[in-house]
Amino acid sequence: MKTHLLQAYQSKSSALSEHQVFRIVLSAAVQHNVPVAFWRKPNGTEKEGIVGFCNQLPYKQVDLEEMGSGFVLGAFESKERQAYVIPADLYFKSNNFEFSNFGNGRSTSSDLKTAFGQTLDQMLSDGIPESALQSEFHVSTDTPSHLSQSHFEQIVSQGIQGIKDGLFKKVVLSRTKEATLPANYDVVENFFTLCEAYPAAFVSMVSVPGLGTWVGASPETLISVDENQVFRTVALAGTQAKGNQTTAEARWAQKEIEEQALVGRYIINCFKKIRLREYDEQGPRTVAAAHLLHLCSTFAVDMQSANFPQLGTVMLELLHPTSAVCGMPKEETLAFILANEGYDRALYSGFIGPVNIEQRTDLFVNLRCMQALKGKAVLYAGAGITEDSEPINEWKETELKMETMLKHIQ
């Protein structure tokens, strides 16, 4: 069903570039204080976008089979699948710029919808205003604390000691880093550049009142359920710089092989808990993510033949936070992270992605990401710590991971 706004938009959109359309939508969302998300799926050809007509973002338990269409934002510290959900009141794709209006079944604010539509119409007829050209975005009021190298290395040492003392087997420790954003920083341009640079990543830009603006290029699927009801997840861990080698040439040390095997075993244990035996496991093999290489195994389940229609939701609850971003066992390492890391991870290492759009759900682990603030960005990265870890090497690994975003903002 088409609204007045969508018809007006479609008739005029042909004269606009792809960049301009995304700029206009972001600018209107900021003006009306509503949430917006843009993304491009791994190896996808289209960029997609969602706007929710609500000033207060719903925070609820994610039930993939029950939910309407939307974009989910789960924090690292999310219990029982609680997450923010941007309802797909407006959804569009860059290949044809057809807007779909999914909001009909939901009680959207019709005032907001009308006002948003008028703003779009105005921009289309009067030209794009300065604010849209600069790609203004929602800014969070909470700035995460900045941690020193010595603090990070110290918690890594504590983590290694925890493993030696038998408290846990593996823990993932993370940190932040601040970078200055150039005066002409343009978040839409940043999103487009990342799409171009990282075709195999899930590239996203979400801008939400209160939560602020997050940009990322994640290499890691948490949960996907496709149109044929096939469930997929991955065990991704182990990191090395790619350099000039091909993925086939990469060699892995025992430490990385064990680190990744732990993540795989964790997924298999989750399947065991729910008595699911019919899964297909492939790998591990080496995969490239930007300038880095990781080890990755993939798991797939045909939900129809397994007779498990709720597998996506059940696995979201069991998997998050996985041992790729938290540790093994989950409870002990989560408590260690919360007590020692010294900052709030917020959406970093949480889960993000579109739900029930064109009969698919694709949730990713929010990695290789940053938060855009006024004049600066906060980058986030972590590294899996095992008994054989060296604190300085783990610091270097987080520096390397942060390069994924850093390279494209300066």
Ligand SMILES: C=C(O[C@@H]1C=C(C(=O)O)C=C[C@H]1O)C(=O)O
């Ligand atoms: C924690 C991050 O990445 C995760 C940790 C990895 C590792 O410890 O080797 C590798 C890939 C990701 O599963 C991150 O990018 O911040």
